[in-house]
Amino acid sequence: xxxxxxxxxxxxxxxxxxxxxxxxxxxxxxxxxxxxxxxxxxxxxxxxxxxxxxxxxxxxxxxxxxxxxxxxxxxxxxxxxxxxxxxxxxxxxxxxxxxxxxxxxxxxxxxxxxxxxxxxxxxxxxxxxxxxxxxxxxxxxxxxxxxxxxxxxxxxxxxxxxxxxxxxxxxxxxxxxxxxxxxxxxxxxxxxxxxxxxxxxxxxxxxxxxxxxxxxxxxxxxxxxxxxxxxxxx
Ligand SMILES: Nc1ncnc2c1ncn2[C@@H]1O[C@H](COP(=O)(O)OP(=O)(O)OP(=O)(O)O)[C@@H](O)[C@H]1O
Numbered sequence: 001x002x003x004x005x006x007x008x009x010x011x012x013x014x015x016x017x018x019x020x021x022x023x024x025x026x027x028x029x030x031x032x033x034x035x036x037x038x039x040x041x042x043x044x045x046x047x048x049x050x051x052x053x054x055x056x057x058x059x060x061x062x063x064x065x066x067x068x069x070x071x072x073x074x075x076x077x078x079x080x081x082x083x084x085x086x087x088x089x090x091x092x093x094x095x096x097x098x099x100x101x102x103x104x105x106x107x108x109x110x111x112x113x114x115x116x117x118x119x120x121x122x123x124x125x126x127x128x129x130x131x132x133x134x135x136x137x138x139x140x141x142x143x144x145x146x147x148x149x150x151x152x153x154x155x156x157x158x159x160x161x162x163x164x165x166x167x168x169x170x171x172x173x174x175x176x177x178x179x180x181x182x183x184x185x186x187x188x189x190x191x192x193x194x195x196x197x198x199x200x201x202x203x204x205x206x207x208x209x210x211x212x213x214x215x216x217x218x219x220x221x222x223x224x225x226x227x228x229x230x231x232x233x234x
Contacts, residue, residue: 004159004192005031005054010063010073012049023049024060025215031208033159036186036226037194038202041212047196048164050212054194055088055162056080068159085114089153091163091182095145097137103148104133110155123151127181143174150181154191161185163195172234179205180229205229 012024024046031037039047052058053065056072065073072083097106107120124133127147137145146166153161163182167175183205186193195202203209204227211219 002033003030004033004035004068005194006064006066007050008064008066010050010053010060010065012046012053012058013061022215024053027063027212027215027217029210029217029220031192031194033192034186034190035192035207036183036205037192037208037210038206039194039196039210039212040198040200040203041218042198044214045212046215047198047212051162051164051194051196054160055090056084085156087159089156089158089161091146091149091153091161091166093165093168095137095142095149097145097148097152099137102134102136103129103140103144103151106137106148107152107155110152114156116157118155118157120151120155123155124148126154127151141174142170143177146170146174146178147181150178150185154185154189159192161191161193163193165197166195167199168197176229176232176234183229201232201234204232 007027007029010024010027014021014023027050039050041047049058053060060073064071067083067087070083072080103124104120107123110117121133124130127150129144129147132140132144167178170178182193185191207223207226209221209223210217
């Protein structure tokens with residue numbers, strides 16, 4: 001498989017002097033195109049910092065981050081916005097939908113940002129929300145809102161989908177359904193999906209598990225036979 005993402009000797013420090021905090025401490029890993037990757041670790045391990053640097057929301061203090069062969073750690077805001085718009089979809093713990101827009105309109109917003117946005121209606125069908133397209137976020141359950149946000153993330157047809165605790169605010173049954181959908185996007189649409197979580201049960205379904213503690217990588221494990229989400233004993 002093609003290598004899509006490379007972190008090489010990446011360090012992220014916050015603050016200076018006595019208040020200096022090393023959030024990410026000399027981290028190396030690679031992610032291939034089409035992989036379903038879970039970054040695991042307890043609170044404060046540095047997971048979100050890694051994801052934020054990957055999405056260009058934060059820049060490393062030192063080291064190299066390459067996406068699709070492009071060095072992103074030295075990109076300016078405009079270059080980063082372009083790369084993000086073309087390649088990356090985000091799913092957050094809280095769905096970040098615009099309350100005054102319907103599910104359909106929230107997904108259709110992407111058309112304003114990218115030229116080749118996918119059809120909102122088809123995407124909402126794909127995430128099982130055929131009957132809810134014209135509802136506002138307040139009329140949808142948490143799981144439904146998260147599915148709208150997944151449809152929105154997919155609408156720009158990104159190569160990479162990043163999720164920071166994407167099931168964190170959902171009950172376990174809905175969380176499993178959302179995870180199943182992400183695994184499906186990975187297998188059927190060949191998306192590279194990277195999820196940050198503290199839930200160790202996710203490890204069974206991943207192609208690759210990156211374990212972090214105190215800003216460092218403790219283990220990188222390639223799973224030869226990942227389990228379909230539906231078969232995991234949660
Ligand atoms: N903007 C910031 N300023 C100062 N310190 C920060 C900042 N962002 C993160 N940190 C620190 O960096 C460390 C790693 O934080 P990070 O959010 O990446 O951890 P995490 O593994 O995602 O944790 P959680 O599961 O609780 O979200 C923590 O000690 C945190 O306090």
